[in-house]
Amino acid sequence: MNHGKTSLVKLLTGFDTDRLKEEKKRGLSIELGFAKYSLNNKFYASIIDTPGHENFIRNMISGAHAVDLVLMVVAANEGVKPQTIEHLNILKLLSINEIVLVITKTDLVNQEELLNLKNKLIGFFSENDFNNIDIIEVSNKNKIGIKNLEKEIFKKFNLINKDSSQPARLSIDRVFSLEGKGTIVTGTLLGNKITKNSKLEIIPNYKEIRIKGLESFNKERLEVTPGSRTSINIQNLDTNDVKRGEIIAEKNHIVESDFIYVNLKQIKNIKNSSEISFYTGTTKSVGIITKIKKSKIVKIKLRNKIPFLIGDKFIIRNNNGTVGGGEIVLYERLKNESLLENFFLNDINKISILLKEHKILSLSKLQKYLGKNILGINKFLKNKKEFYVFENDSYIIRTDDLK
Numbered sequence: 001m002n003h004g005k006t007s008l009v010k011l012l013t014g015f016d017t018d019r020l021k022e023e024k025k026r027g028l029s030i031e032l033g034f035a036k037y038s039l040n041n042k043f044y045a046s047i048i049d050t051p052g053h054e055n056f057i058r059n060m061i062s063g064a065h066a067v068d069l070v071l072m073v074v075a076a077n078e079g080v081k082p083q084t085i086e087h088l089n090i091l092k093l094l095s096i097n098e099i100v101l102v103i104t105k106t107d108l109v110n111q112e113e114l115l116n117l118k119n120k121l122i123g124f125f126s127e128n129d130f131n132n133i134d135i136i137e138v139s140n141k142n143k144i145g146i147k148n149l150e151k152e153i154f155k156k157f158n159l160i161n162k163d164s165s166q167p168a169r170l171s172i173d174r175v176f177s178l179e180g181k182g183t184i185v186t187g188t189l190l191g192n193k194i195t196k197n198s199k200l201e202i203i204p205n206y207k208e209i210r211i212k213g214l215e216s217f218n219k220e221r222l223e224v225t226p227g228s229r230t231s232i233n234i235q236n237l238d239t240n241d242v243k244r245g246e247i248i249a250e251k252n253h254i255v256e257s258d259f260i261y262v263n264l265k266q267i268k269n270i271k272n273s274s275e276i277s278f279y280t281g282t283t284k285s286v287g288i289i290t291k292i293k294k295s296k297i298v299k300i301k302l303r304n305k306i307p308f309l310i311g312d313k314f315i316i317r318n319n320n321g322t323v324g325g326g327e328i329v330l331y332e333r334l335k336n337e338s339l340l341e342n343f344f345l346n347d348i349n350k351i352s353i354l355l356k357e358h359k360i361l362s363l364s365k366l367q368k369y370l371g372k373n374i375l376g377i378n379k380f381l382k383n384k385k386e387f388y389v390f391e392n393d394s395y396i397i398r399t400d401d402l403k
Helices: 005-013 022-028 054-064 082-094 111-127 148-159 349-357 363-372 375-381
Strands: 031-036 045-050 070-075 099-104 134-137 170-172 176-178 182-190 199-201 211-216 229-234 247-250 254-265 274-280 283-291 297-308 313-319 321-330 360-362 387-390 395-400
Touching: 005 031, 005 070, 005 099, 005 148, 070 082, 082 313, 082 321, 099 111, 099 148, 111 134, 111 297, 229 254, 274 297, 297 321, 297 387, 321 375, 349 360, 349 395, 363 375, 363 395
Parallel strands: 070 099, 099 134
Antiparallel strands: 031 045, 170 182, 170 247, 176 182, 182 229, 199 247, 211 229, 254 297, 254 321, 274 283, 274 313, 283 297, 313 321, 360 395, 387 395
16 A cells, blocks of 8 residues: 655655656555655764565565664555554564654545544554554645654654664665776664774675775765665675675674574464574574473574574564564574573573583673674673673683682
């Protein structure tokens, strides 16, 4: 259904995110679309226009993994549709809580119909554990409500805090070549900023890349900040050497594995030892899911290795659509899985379990186990009496094991 998402983005940014001929012909978003949105004279946000149609749900998941704020668009004359419900479930599973509900096409209904729809939507969101949702009414055709929406977006972004403990990384969603420039990859930058001098590698081949240039929304940049749509001109790789779904990141943080433990939230029943489709970032793989007794943690054996950062969110789908999701917590098979029984998810317990398995860990190894940079790890370990750090802050052991 056409709820007016792309038209709304064009009103906010002046840019039409439907760039494909098929999209323009059908009036339907198929691929992810991107636009620069100026918050004020100094700051801007990257808008990702994700496909709404159920046939393109994988592209929607790819777009949702990197967002801070969601504009959930519902047409006044259509109301809640099956894909609206699935999108909301995906946002809940990805732990995306900042949502502005935008009712479009208000010129097609009367005030009584609009009020009834608003009450239904408030109830619907409340039933799905989203309370106090802000609702903005707009008419793209008559350009009504756009200023109110802009004020709401600005207010929300002032409340968002970026996590500086994570490494810089970018999940590649496009790869192409330009004459005179060479290989270009694009994605949404997460974690920390990057510059032309940043030491980055591409996973899964772990080759260090040489950056020829950086751009964000067709403008050359000396540095790119987290949350920005980013274009990296790679000097030492051909387009055949890079694929969508691969990751560019700071060294010694990204994991590549076909086995993971995850903290799972289910919205539909998932049979033990059943086959599922696993989505994280711009990557998809098929796997088998196995439950662990007395634990909310489950293990997944994937058909092929995928790159990810510990703490990444994921979505699981099967023949019943979206059935679950959550967070990746560990990537090595434990010798003693009973350690996961009654496991409460936090970094202290995770480190304790890892040290029971390995006795001693280097802080550089801990970067991969926690998905944090070294500054984030040092900040986390400060004043933690459960652990003892030694050898010039290079290794960690449980304090109890010193006795």
